[in-house]
Amino acid sequence: MSSILTNTASMTALKTLQATNNALETTQSRISTGLKVQDASDNAAYWSIATTMRSDNKALSTVQDALGLGAAKSDIAYTGLNAAIDVVDQIKTKLVAAREPGVDKSKIQAELKELQGQLTSIATSSSFSGENWLSIDHDSDTVTDTDLTKEIVSSFNRDASGSVSVGTLEVNVTNVALFNANAASDGLLDVDFDIDTETVAGTKDQVSVANLDISLATITDADIDAMISGVDAAVSSMTSAAANLGATSSRIEMQNDFVGNLMDAIDRGVSALVDADMTAESTRLSALQTQQQLGIQSLSIANQGAQSILSLFR
Numbered sequence: 001m002s003s004i005l006t007n008t009a010s011m012t013a014l015k016t017l018q019a020t021n022n023a024l025e026t027t028q029s030r031i032s033t034g035l036k037v038q039d040a041s042d043n044a045a046y047w048s049i050a051t052t053m054r055s056d057n058k059a060l061s062t063v064q065d066a067l068g069l070g071a072a073k074s075d076i077a078y079t080g081l082n083a084a085i086d087v088v089d090q091i092k093t094k095l096v097a098a099r100e101p102g103v104d105k106s107k108i109q110a111e112l113k114e115l116q117g118q119l120t121s122i123a124t125s126s127s128f129s130g131e132n133w134l135s136i137d138h139d140s141d142t143v144t145d146t147d148l149t150k151e152i153v154s155s156f157n158r159d160a161s162g163s164v165s166v167g168t169l170e171v172n173v174t175n176v177a178l179f180n181a182n183a184a185s186d187g188l189l190d191v192d193f194d195i196d197t198e199t200v201a202g203t204k205d206q207v208s209v210a211n212l213d214i215s216l217a218t219i220t221d222a223d224i225d226a227m228i229s230g231v232d233a234a235v236s237s238m239t240s241a242a243a244n245l246g247a248t249s250s251r252i253e254m255q256n257d258f259v260g261n262l263m264d265a266i267d268r269g270v271s272a273l274v275d276a277d278m279t280a281e282s283t284r285l286s287a288l289q290t291q292q293q294l295g296i297q298s299l300s301i302a303n304q305g306a307q308s309i310l311s312l313f314r
């Protein structure tokens with residue numbers, strides 16, 4: 001039935017055109033933003049997951065920065081330790097030379113003093129971002145183990161319940177420090193060892209790599225032998241400390257690589273949830289544009305039906 005009051009065909013064509021326009025607007029938005037889920041209204045579950053994971057990725061980016069800072073501190077300490085080992089090796093060779101009969105020990109002591117000064121310079125200059133692991137200033141009677149442990153932020157974790165935590169790598173500086181200003185027996189080069197003296201029978205003096213002196217009149221060949229043994233022990237301790245720092249640096253590097261890969265994996269997961277398939281959307285756009293043109297033509301034809309009724313009254 002034809003009616004001039006109600007144009008059913010026009011109403012149907014209009015609704016179809018409106019639906020096509022809405023779908024076209026959605027598709028155009030996806031193409032322009034690259035996202036199929038932009039707001040919670042698009043898909044509340046996926047939007048919530050994506051928002052949380054993006055936030056976690058920002059935290060992981062900060063973890064990478066912290067790992068880079070920790071790697072720098074570890075590398076500085078490792079470099080300083082290696083340089084100090086070379087100097088202590090030279091001290092050992094000077095002591096061996098001092099065992100030669102007739103050698104001027106005062107001349108060798110002058111060289112040793114310069115080498116000891118170089119050790120102090122290496123330790124005090126091996127700092128990064130205000131932290132120095134080779135030259136510390138802790139009183140062993142009052143400081144706690146926590147104060148002597150340096151933490152490097154290494155991870156950001158979220159468990160199944162949604163609770164978050166921060167993981168750290170720990171380095172105990174007492175195991176790598178060369179000097180301790182408040183405790184002479186704490187640093188690797190402050191460690192005392194005994195040498196015999198001739199002033200009082202059966203007594204021993206305590207010396208360290210940092211304060212040994214072969215120019216004293218009481219120094220004997222046996223004392224120098226003891227010094228050589230003590231310096232060699234210091235080299236061994238420093239080598240172990242450098243190896244531990246090297247292992248720490250290696251772990252930091254591996255953790256940094258892992259965090260980077262984890263961030264990439266999270267990005268891929270979020271992409272799978274909210275990114276638009278540009279191939280599919282472009283194909284859909286072409287189809288909707290065609291449907292829009294047809295809808296406009298259909299609406300025009302439906303509106304012409306009422307005009308044809310008026311011609312009957314002419």
